[in-house]
Amino acid sequence: MTEFIPAGSRFLDLPSPFPMKRGGALLGARMAYEIWGTPNAAGDNAILILTGLSPDAHAASHADNMDPGWWEAMLGPGKSIDTDRWYVICVNSLGSCKGSTGPASIDPATGRTYRLGFPDLSVEDCADAAAHVIVSLGIERLACVIGNSMGGMVALSLLQRFPGIAHGHINISGAARALPFSIAIRSLQREAIRLDPQWNNGDYTDEAYPEAGMRMARKLGVITYRSALEWDGRFGRVRLDSDRRLGDDPFGLEFEVENYLEGHARRFVRRFDPNSYLYLSRSMDWFDLGESCHGTCEQGLSKLRVNRALSIGVHTDILFPIQQQQEIADGLLAGGVDAHCLALPSPQGHDAFLVDFARFGPAVHEFLDSL
Amino acid sequence: MTEFIPAGSRFLDLPSPFPMKRGGALLGARMAYEIWGTPNAAGDNAILILTGLSPDAHAASHADNMDPGWWEAMLGPGKSIDTDRWYVICVNSLGSCKGSTGPASIDPATGRTYRLGFPDLSVEDCADAAAHVIVSLGIERLACVIGNSMGGMVALSLLQRFPGIAHGHINISGAARALPFSIAIRSLQREAIRLDPQWNNGDYTDEAYPEAGMRMARKLGVITYRSALEWDGRFGRVRLDSDRRLGDDPFGLEFEVENYLEGHARRFVRRFDPNSYLYLSRSMDWFDLGESCHGTCEQGLSKLRVNRALSIGVHTDILFPIQQQQEIADGLLAGGVDAHCLALPSPQGHDAFLVDFARFGPAVHEFLDSL
Numbered sequence: 001m002t003e004f005i006p007a008g009s010r011f012l013d014l015p016s017p018f019p020m021k022r023g024g025a026l027l028g029a030r031m032a033y034e035i036w037g038t039p040n041a042a043g044d045n046a047i048l049i050l051t052g053l054s055p056d057a058h059a060a061s062h063a064d065n066m067d068p069g070w071w072e073a074m075l076g077p078g079k080s081i082d083t084d085r086w087y088v089i090c091v092n093s094l095g096s097c098k099g100s101t102g103p104a105s106i107d108p109a110t111g112r113t114y115r116l117g118f119p120d121l122s123v124e125d126c127a128d129a130a131a132h133v134i135v136s137l138g139i140e141r142l143a144c145v146i147g148n149s150m151g152g153m154v155a156l157s158l159l160q161r162f163p164g165i166a167h168g169h170i171n172i173s174g175a176a177r178a179l180p181f182s183i184a185i186r187s188l189q190r191e192a193i194r195l196d197p198q199w200n201n202g203d204y205t206d207e208a209y210p211e212a213g214m215r216m217a218r219k220l221g222v223i224t225y226r227s228a229l230e231w232d233g234r235f236g237r238v239r240l241d242s243d244r245r246l247g248d249d250p251f252g253l254e255f256e257v258e259n260y261l262e263g264h265a266r267r268f269v270r271r272f273d274p275n276s277y278l279y280l281s282r283s284m285d286w287f288d289l290g291e292s293c294h295g296t297c298e299q300g301l302s303k304l305r306v307n308r309a310l311s312i313g314v315h316t317d318i319l320f321p322i323q324q325q326q327e328i329a330d331g332l333l334a335g336g337v338d339a340h341c342l343a344l345p346s347p348q349g350h351d352a353f354l355v356d357f358a359r360f361g362p363a364v365h366e367f368l369d370s371l
Numbered sequence: 372m373t374e375f376i377p378a379g380s381r382f383l384d385l386p387s388p389f390p391m392k393r394g395g396a397l398l399g400a401r402m403a404y405e406i407w408g409t410p411n412a413a414g415d416n417a418i419l420i421l422t423g424l425s426p427d428a429h430a431a432s433h434a435d436n437m438d439p440g441w442w443e444a445m446l447g448p449g450k451s452i453d454t455d456r457w458y459v460i461c462v463n464s465l466g467s468c469k470g471s472t473g474p475a476s477i478d479p480a481t482g483r484t485y486r487l488g489f490p491d492l493s494v495e496d497c498a499d500a501a502a503h504v505i506v507s508l509g510i511e512r513l514a515c516v517i518g519n520s521m522g523g524m525v526a527l528s529l530l531q532r533f534p535g536i537a538h539g540h541i542n543i544s545g546a547a548r549a550l551p552f553s554i555a556i557r558s559l560q561r562e563a564i565r566l567d568p569q570w571n572n573g574d575y576t577d578e579a580y581p582e583a584g585m586r587m588a589r590k591l592g593v594i595t596y597r598s599a600l601e602w603d604g605r606f607g608r609v610r611l612d613s614d615r616r617l618g619d620d621p622f623g624l625e626f627e628v629e630n631y632l633e634g635h636a637r638r639f640v641r642r643f644d645p646n647s648y649l650y651l652s653r654s655m656d657w658f659d660l661g662e663s664c665h666g667t668c669e670q671g672l673s674k675l676r677v678n679r680a681l682s683i684g685v686h687t688d689i690l691f692p693i694q695q696q697q698e699i700a701d702g703l704l705a706g707g708v709d710a711h712c713l714a715l716p717s718p719q720g721h722d723a724f725l726v727d728f729a730r731f732g733p734a735v736h737e738f739l740d741s742l
Contacts, residue, residue: 178608179599181599183628184628188590188594188632191586192563192587195583216566216587220559223556223559228552228553231551237550255656256551258555258558261555261559278622285626
């Protein structure tokens with residue numbers, strides 16, 4: 001199996017065995033992470049960034065890897081997350097295929113790729129593994145934990161499982177529990193992969209790879225990551241030039257929006273491990289901060305011990321709708337946290353935090369500045 | 372190929388050849404339709420119903436077929452569309468597989484199933500074929516044409532191509548043009564079918580049938596036909612009982628919402644012809660009332676000659692969003708039609724007209740009563 005590890009990655013060996021919430025344990029597992037900036041003398045300037053499902057830990061360029069990262073516009077000297085001031089750590093999620101141990105890694109017990117032998121992965125496991133990175137770096141308390149999308153779930157779980165681990169929290173387009181519309185979307189993405197005969201119950205190879213399933217999963221993802229409003233303005237009913245259409249296939253690409261999806265699928269399909277995708281996707285469906293504390297979601301939120309929190313969402317997000325960011329702020333507030341929800345008018349839907357830096361940049365900067 | 376023709380269907384032979392808008396012509400084609408009620412002496416009580424993509428013409432029970440129809444609650448004696456007063460005709464769309472000629476029909480030129488040899492199908496062709504049914508029944512002018520979803524597109528095309536064919540018009544969850552979000556969804560549904568190896572470029576059999584592709588297409592359809600709001604209340608995070616889960620598949624059904632999608636897929640998969648699905652789906656992407664008249668969508672709407680019109684939509688519809696029903700009313704109004712848009716607070720999304728009879732019933736009844 002191919003893993004996709006950015007140059008300049010750092011690694012932490014997790015305790016072995018590393019117990020998993022739903023049973024089983026990992027042996028010799030590791031976490032990939034990257035860092036920017038320098039810890040200060042008081043030890044109170046550390047920020048942890050937790051990512052969405054697919055990104056690696058390379059959030060921005062640094063001396064060991066000058067390639068632009070997925071949050072390049074947000075993170076760096078003088079930027080919204082100012083690395084002249086903050087000591088920033090981004091981790092690749094446990095279960096991913098981009099440096100941290102996941103289904104595409106070798107199981108030391110067998111010497112073979114885990115594949116479906118990887119134990120059930122939960123958001124809580126991702127939080128536990130991220131906490132080990134923080135502790136290993138000698139950080140006693142984070143100034144802030146920032147979680148985007150799935151990372152927003154991991155961040156809430158981290159706060160639940162490690163009370164007091166952070167002073168501040170920014171939850172971006174995240175959720176305290178998975179709701180049925182997003183469960184349905186993710187279930188269908190997983191079904192697309194599993195129905196591909198080349199998935200072969202997880203035993204695919206680079207030569208016989210579930211490309212059709214991954215294409216479908218990615219395209220469905222992109223549809224739910226953006227918004228109808230953005231696409232009306234961006235694509236409308238514009239057709240592809242005839243020389244960019246694919247041969248004489250009667251059902252081939254015709255509209256620009258179809259070409260856009262096709263481009264996204266092509267860039268993704270061979271760059272993410274299908275089994276890893278299945279595990280990470282399912283972990284989100286399972287997540288409910290309330291279930292984790294045998295109560296309601298609001299009760300789970302009200303018990304989190306963090307001093308200040310900002311949850312940010314956008315009105316056009318259909319996958320993690322704004323009501324879910326409002327729920328986070330309301331729940332934290334009910335527990336006495338100085339929390340509020342910022343609803344941005346970005347047209348780009350769930351992915352707005354990856355593109356609408358004009359809105360997200362100042363919002364994040366202002367909150368960090370006030371800590 | 373299997374066609375799925377309701378008992379008690381009536382048939383009209385279309386003129387042969389029947390020319391198609393984008394080229395080619397059908398030989399010996401026919402339309403399936405059903406009727407309720409009786410024409411009055413003045414000949415001014417006829418209502419035409421145009422359906423969404425998948426329904427047949429059996430909108431409600433009648434003497435020749437007492438099975439409940441897909442709009443049973445709306446149509447019948449004393450109901451919102453009162454068959455004691457109105458003479459109602461519902462047609463199965465050209466290109467469908469439920470009685471009217473489509474890709475699953477026999478091409479008389481070859482004696483074999485059309486499959487992908489069926490000519491390009493457009494919404495305009497569906498309108499032309501429906502008009503022939505009306506004319507053949509001796510109807511000079513419809514009291515009202517009612518179109519739901521795709522049928523809303525066909526209704527607008529009918530009004531465009533046959534000025535004065537109807538006095539009134541109800542457009543339910545329809546659109547005057549396809550926009551990129553819905554094009555993307557439909558394109559992905561078609562891709563799911565086409566990627567299924569059993570689709571075999573349209574040459575499938577009942578034994579080797581593109582079941583996986585049709586499952587995906589249907590599940591994606593159902594996700595976009597309903598709404599997150601409805602599902603939050605209806606399913607929440609409720610799990611299936613363990614005895615209803617499918618074996619020990621680690622990625623099998625777990626949540627009620629997944630079971631709901633599974634049930635929809637099972638009921639649909641072998642009941643609709645995959646090639647017919649592809650043709651009807653693509654016809655919607657192509658539809659733009661503006662392009663049809665070489666102008667803007669608003670210009671196309673403002674040229675329609677109908678006396679009174681009501682467009683109805685719901686706030687939770689993500690496939691044909693309420694802005695599109697507002698666009699229809701605004702465009703008709705700009706052309707001097709007594710038109711307005713009714714936005715209903717139904718939680719059920721695009722499919723609300725098939726379930727929220729408490730809201731749709733009175734709205735439709737009141738409009739018809741005022742004609």
